[in-house]
Amino acid sequence: MSLIDTILGRPLASREAGEQRIGIARGVATFGLDALSSAAYGPEAALTVLLPLGAAGLTFILPITTAIVILLGIVYFSYRQTIAAYPNGGGSYTVARENLGANAGLLAAAALMTDYVLNVAVGISAGVGALISAVPNLQPYTLTLCLVILVLLTLVNLRGVGAAGTLFLLPTCIFIVSLCATVAWGVLATISAGGHPQSVVPPAPLPKVAEVVSVWLLLRAFASGCTAMTGVEAVSNGVQAFREPVVANARRTLTIIIAILIVLLLGIAYLARAYHIGATEPGTPQYQSVLSQLIGAVAGRGIFYWISIVAILVVLCLSANTSFADFPRLCHAVASDGYLPYSFTDRGRRLVYSEGIWVLAILSGVLLTAFGGVTDRLIPLFAVGAFLAFTLSQSGMVAHWWKSQERGALASMAVNALGASATTLTVVVVAVVKFMAGAWIVVLLVPSLVALMLAVRRHYRRIERETAPRGLKLNDLREPLVIVPIIAWNSIAENALRVALSLSREVEVLHVESEDSDAKSLKELWPSCVEQPAREAKQAIPRLTVLKSPFRFVVQPILDHVLEVERKNPNRTIAVLLPELVERQWYQYFLHNQRARILAARLLLQGEHRIVIVNVPWYLRKRR
Amino acid sequence: MSLIDTILGRPLASREAGEQRIGIARGVATFGLDALSSAAYGPEAALTVLLPLGAAGLTFILPITTAIVILLGIVYFSYRQTIAAYPNGGGSYTVARENLGANAGLLAAAALMTDYVLNVAVGISAGVGALISAVPNLQPYTLTLCLVILVLLTLVNLRGVGAAGTLFLLPTCIFIVSLCATVAWGVLATISAGGHPQSVVPPAPLPKVAEVVSVWLLLRAFASGCTAMTGVEAVSNGVQAFREPVVANARRTLTIIIAILIVLLLGIAYLARAYHIGATEPGTPQYQSVLSQLIGAVAGRGIFYWISIVAILVVLCLSANTSFADFPRLCHAVASDGYLPYSFTDRGRRLVYSEGIWVLAILSGVLLTAFGGVTDRLIPLFAVGAFLAFTLSQSGMVAHWWKSQERGALASMAVNALGASATTLTVVVVAVVKFMAGAWIVVLLVPSLVALMLAVRRHYRRIERETAPRGLKLNDLREPLVIVPIIAWNSIAENALRVALSLSREVEVLHVESEDSDAKSLKELWPSCVEQPAREAKQAIPRLTVLKSPFRFVVQPILDHVLEVERKNPNRTIAVLLPELVERQWYQYFLHNQRARILAARLLLQGEHRIVIVNVPWYLRKRR
Secondary structure, eight states, rough: OOHHHHHHEEEEEEEEGGGGGHHHHHHHHHHSHHHHHHGGGHHHHHHHHHGGGGGGGGHHHHHHHHHHHHHHHHHHHHHHHHHHHTTTTTTTHHHHHHHHHHHHHHHHHHHHHHHHHHOOOOOOOOHHHHHHHHHHGGGHHHHHHHHHHHHHHHHHTTOOOOEEEEHHHHHHHHHHHHHHHHHHHHHHHHHHHTTTOOSSSSOOOOOOOOOOOHHHHHHHHHHHHHGGGGTTHHHHHHHHOSSSSSHHHEEEEEEEEHHHHHHHHHHHHHHHHHHHHOOOTTTTTTOOOOOHHHHHHHHHHHHHHHHHHHHHHHHHHHHHHHHHHHHHHHHHHHTTTTTOOOGOOOOTTTOHHHHHHHHHHHHHHHHHTTTTTTOOGGGGGGTTHHHHHHHHHHHHHHHHHHHHHOOTHHHHHHHHHHHHHHHHHHHHHHHHIIIIIIIIIHHHHHHHHHHHHHHHHHHHHHHHTTTOOOOOOOOOOOOOEEEEESSSSSHHHHHHHHHHHHHOOOOEEEOOOOOOOHHHHHHHHHHHIIHHHHHHTOOOOOEEEEETTTTOOOOOHHHHHHHHHHHHHHHHHHEEEEEEEESSSGGGGGGSSOHHHHHHHHEEEEEOOOOOEEEEEEEEOOOO | HHHHHHHOOSOOGGGGGGGGGHHHHHHHHSSSHHHHHHGHHHHHHHHHHHGGGGGHHHHHHHHHHHHHHHHHHHHHHHHHHHHHOTTTOOOHHHHHHHHHHHHHHHHHHHHHHHHHHHHHHHHHHHHHHHHHHHOOOGOOOOOOHHHHHHHHHHHHHHOOOOEEEEEHHHHHHHHHHHHHHHHHHHHHHHTTTTTTOOOOOOOOOOOOOHHHSOHHHHHHHHHHGGGTTTTHHHHTTTGGGOOHHHHHHHHHHHHHHHHHHHHHHHHHHHHHHHHTOOOOOOSSOOOOOHHHHHHHHHOOHHHHHHHHHHHHHHHHTTTTHHHHHHHHHHHHHHHTSSOOOOGOOOOOTTTTTTHHHHHHHHHHHHHHTTTTTTGGGGGGGTTHHHHHHHHHHHHHHHHHHHOOOOHHHHHHHHHHHHHHHHHHHHHHHHHHHIIIIIIHHHHHHHHHHHHHHHHHHHHHHHHHHHHHHOOOOOOOOOOOEEEEOSSSHHHHHHHHHHHHHHHHHOOEEEEEETSSTTTTTHHHHHHHIIIHHHHHTTOOOEEEEEEEEEOOHHHHHHHHHHHHHHHHHHTTEEEEEEEEOSSGGGGGGSSSOHHHHHHHHHHHHHOOOOOEEEEEEEEEOOOO
16 A cells, blocks of 8 residues: 555545645646647648748738637637636536537537547657657657656546646746747847848748648638647636636636737747748658747757757647546546446545546557557547537537626627637538548547447436335345255355354255265265254254256256246245355465356346345465 | 357266267277377487487397387386276376375376376477478468367367267378388388398488497487387376276277387387488488388388378377377376366366366467477477386386285286386486486476475365364354445345345445535435335334545445454354346446445455355346
C-alpha cells in the first residue's frame, strides 16, 4: 500500500473534495492547454492552404483570422452562458441533452469522446515528433517515448486534478509569456518602422503564385484555421473542478484562455503579414514552423528563441492533458444518465473519476501503438468532433433562449443562432474537405458510439424495470432443500454437512460413483459416521444419494440431479453446498481440481431461479 | 458436442475398457516405434564416432554392436520378468519403487519423463528435418509442420490407444518388412559373393585414418550406439493396454520388438562391414545416412529404395507416439501414489489419461517452439534418462530376486546384476561424454523433478492428515448468523433477504454509505418494506447496519465488519449472502461491477474458519 501511496498519493476522504478544487491559474493549466497550444498550429494550417497564392495569400490571413476570432467570440459567449446555466458541468453534452433531447446530447458526447482520444494520441506524438526532429538519435524510441509520456500523464491525473494543474503551471506560463512578448515586441517594431519592420533573421522566401484566389480556397483556409478552436469547450465540462465561487472562477478562467488565444491569433496574423511570413511545405527539408520563423524574425535566434520553442513543444505535448481533465468528467456525466457503465461515476482514491482516466489511457495507448507513435494519419480525423459538439451546443443554447423568459434572451439567441450557423458551415466544410482523408471514420464511428450508449441505457433500464423495489414477501417462507455433493467422507465433508444441517432439516448428500472408483468406504461409513450421530443429537438425518456415472463425468450428473430436484420442488429454494479447500498459494491451484467452481458456474447459468450456491471453505492449518 | 464427437470419438463408458484393449500387432505399432526407429540412428551414431579410424573403424562395428545386442538381451530379459511381476504397468518406476524405495522410483520416473518429452520433440523434428532435406522449399514452415504433427499425434492419442495403434500399423509394417528384406537380401548377396559383395550404388568413400584406436574411443562408440536401446522400456509401462491374457500378450509384443531390433542391428553392422559403409560427416553436403547408403548398395535406387526411405522417415516421426502411449501411464502410476496431481489419474472420454497427453503435448510444443523446430541441440540431453531408468530397473530386479524364493532366482539375479553393471557403466559414460554438450541440464533437471514430486506428496499427505475422517459432531449446532450486504432496496435485495430469512432468524443487512451517495431511500424504505412485512409474517426482524465509508471504499468496510462479527461470535457460523445478477452474455460483464466476487474471494482468504459464502443469483427474464 505504501508504494501506491507514494505514486498516487494517500487516499482522500470524500469531505476533502473542497480542498482538491483549483483556482484560476491552475485552471488555465488544466483546461487551457488544448486551446492555447492550437495557436501554434491553427494559423499555420490556414497559411498552408493559402500557399498556392504566394505573397498574395498574406493579404487574406488577417480577414480569415478575424472571422475565426469572431466565431471564437460567439462560441466563448455561448460557453460563458453554458457555465452559468449548467454549473454541474457537462458542456456540450448537457446543453444539447437538456435543450435538444437525449439523442442530440449523445451525439455531442460521442463526438467529443472521439476527439478527446484522438487529442491525446495526436498531442503526445506531435510533442515527441518535435523532440525527435531536434534530436534525431531518439528516432528508434518514438513509440517508447510516447508511451512513457502517456503513463506519466495518466499517473499525474490519477493523483488528482490539483497535481496536474500545479505541475503544468510553469510551462504554461513560459508559453504564454514568451508568445505574448513576441507579439507585443513585433507589433511595437512594426509600428515604429511605419508598418514595414526589418526581420532579425529573415523568414523563408514566399513561393511563386500557382493559383488564383477562389471562394473554395478561402473556405478551406478558414476551415483549417478553425483547428485553432479545438479545446474551447474544456472549461464548461469541468466547472465542478473549480473552487467556490465555481461559476465565477470557471468563467474567469475561460475568459483568460480565450483572451490570450485571441491576442495570439490576431497578433500572429498581423505579424505574418507585416514580416512576410508564410507557411513552408510540410515534410520537406526546408520546412520551418510559422512560429519559429516569426520569433526568429522578431527576436533573432538567441536564448529567448530557444526558451520559446521548448515551451511550445512542451505545451503541445501537454495539450493531451486537457483530454485527461475532461474525458472522465464527460463519461461521468453520460454514465450518471445511464448511458455508460455506472463505474464511470465512481470517484477513485484521489477523488477523480479513475475509470475514465484508465479508459482514455488504454484507448489512446492502443492508438499510439497501432500507429507506432506517428499519428499524422490521424490528424484529418481531428476537429470534426469538436465542431459537431460546438454546433450542437450552440443549437442547444438557441433552444434554451427560445424557452427562456429572461431579458435580452432574444439578443442572446441571435448571437447563438449566428454561431450555430457558422459552426454548422464549418463542420460541413471540414467534413467534406477531409472526408476521403479519413474523416469518414469519424462519420461512421460517432453514430456507432451513440448506438452503443443507447444499448447500455436500454440494458440498465431493463434491469431497473425488472428489479423495481417491492415489499418483502414472507408468506411462503420455507427452509431450503440443501444438497451437498461430496467426494469422500473426510473432515471437509463433515464440516460441510454440519453447515448444511444448521441451514435446513432437509439435507441430501450426493456422491458420484464412477465404475472405476471404490465408493464402498462412503456407504460403509455412512451409518456410523453420519446417521448415528444425527440420531443421537436428535437432528434430521441426511439422505445419501449415490449417482452412477458410466462415462466418468462428475459435474454433469450432479447438475442433472440438482436441476431435477428444482423441477420437482416448485416454490422451494435449493441450496447447493460446495465444500472447498481454500488454496492460499497460487501453485496449489494445480493440485486440486476445479470441479466445484465449474459446477457453481454451470448451476448459476442453467438454474431456473431458485438455486443458491453455498461455498463452505476448508483451511489447512497455517504453517509456523 | 457433435464436433468434439467427430474429432475425438464418442465418449466411452468405463465398462467398454476391455474393448479398447489392443493385441500384439497394434501393440508393436503403439509401443515399438521408439525402439524400432532407433535402428535408423543407433548404428549410425556408433559409426560416426568411429569415423576418425577410417576403414579400420568398420572392423570394430560388429563387436560393438554385439556388445549392445547382449546388453539389449539382458535388458529384454529383465523387462520380460518385470511384465510378469508387475502386470499393472509402471515399468522402471514400479520396479525401482517396490524394490529400492520411493526415492529410487521417483528418480526413475523423473528420468523417464524427461526422456519422453525430449523424445517427442526430437522425433518429430527429426522426421520433419528429413522431409525438409528432401523438399527444401518447406524450410520456412519447419516449426509449423512440427506443431501440426504434434497436434495430430495429440488428437489421435486422445481418441484412445486403439486409434493410434490402427493408424500406425501400415507404416510400421512397411518399415519392418523393407528393412528386414534389405538385411536378408544383403546377407544372401554377401554369402553368395563369398563375403565380398558388389554394391549396386557404391556407398560414400571412407575417410582417411586420423586417429589410432583407443579404449576411450571404443567406449564412446559403444555409448553412442546405445541410443539404439531407448524405448525398450515402453511395453512394460503399458501392460494394461493389452488384451487378455495381458502378460502373455505384452511379453510377446516385447519379444517381437526386441527380436526385430536385434536382427536389424546385427544385420546393419554385418552389412556395413561387408559393403564398406561408414558414416558421413553430419552437416556437410556429402552427408548421406548409413541406411540410405546401405539400401542403395544392396538394392539400388529403385522404387524399393524410395518406399523404404519414406517408411523410415514416417517411423522416425511417429516414434514420438511411444511417448504419448507411455508418458500418461507413467504419470498415472506416479499420481496414484500421490506424487503428482491426482487429476493425472482421471481417464478422459476415450478412457485414456487425457491430462498426461495434454501435459506432454504442451511441454514438447514449448520445446519445439523454443528451438524453432530444429532440436539438434537437444540430442545430447537424450538417452541419459533412459539409461538411468534401465539401471534403476535392473538394480530393482536384483533386489527382487534377492528377496525371492523362486527357483532360478540366483541365476536371474546374476543376469540382472550384469545388466545393472553394464547400464551403470553406460549411463556414466554417456553422462561424462555428453556432459558439457548439455547432459548437465538433465543432471540438474531430474533431481529437481524428484524434489517437486516429493513436495506434491507432502502437500497431499498434509491434507490427508488434516482432513482425516471423523464422525459428525452435532452437539453445538446453531443456525448461522447471516449478513447480507446490499446496495439499494430493489427486488434483487428482496430476493436475497427472503433467502436469508429462510436460513436463519439472525439476519443483518449491511449497507455502505459513502458521503457522496444518498442512502436515505434505503433507510426510509426499511420500516415499510422490511420491518412491517416481517412483523406481519411473524418472522424475525432483520437488522439494518449502515457503514460509513469516508474514502468511498466498498469492499473493505464490509470485510472489516464481517471479520469483526466472526471474532465476536466464536463457535458461530457466519453466512455472508451475496446477491448477484447473473450475466448470460460476456459483454454484460462490463456493465456491472465485480465487487461481489472480490468480496467473496477476500472473505475466503482472510476469514478464520467459520465464514461461508452464499451466492444468491438474480436472473433477467429471457428475451423472446
